[in-house]
Amino acid sequence: MTESEEVILVGGPHDGDVIDGVDRALVELEIDGLVHRYIRTAATRESGGQTWTVYNYDGSVRPVMASDAHTKQEHQDTPDSSARTGGVPGPAADADADPSRNIAAPDQRTP
Secondary structure, X not given: OOOOEEEEEEXXXXXXXXXXXXXXXXXXXXXXXXXXXXXXXXXXXXXXXXXXXXXXXXXXXXXXXXXXXXXHHHHHOOOOHHHHOOOOOOOOOOOOOOHHHOOOOHHHOXX
16 A cells, blocks of 8 residues: 555454554554554455445554663663573673583583
8 A cells, every 4th residue: 555545443442433644554543651553454344435444453552661762771781691692691691601600511510
């Protein structure tokens, strides 16, 4: 769909609403601090001589606030080896790690 058109929303808090000017695959509408998402389908509905593309309700998400994004970035910038390797701790993640944490080579563990 390259031109904007009227579409009908199915399900969720906007069930049955017709909105105009949609030219993308995902519609997001904010209500009471939550973002409700509708996804374009190949289905259409006809009523009163109009044909509308159907957008199905996909659920709601809490929007990321600027303060949340800043806190997440600070956490990612820590020198912790598990943060750099996607949460996998151990010597394979950090050359200076304590060998007692090495689960790959138990003979190198210290009592």
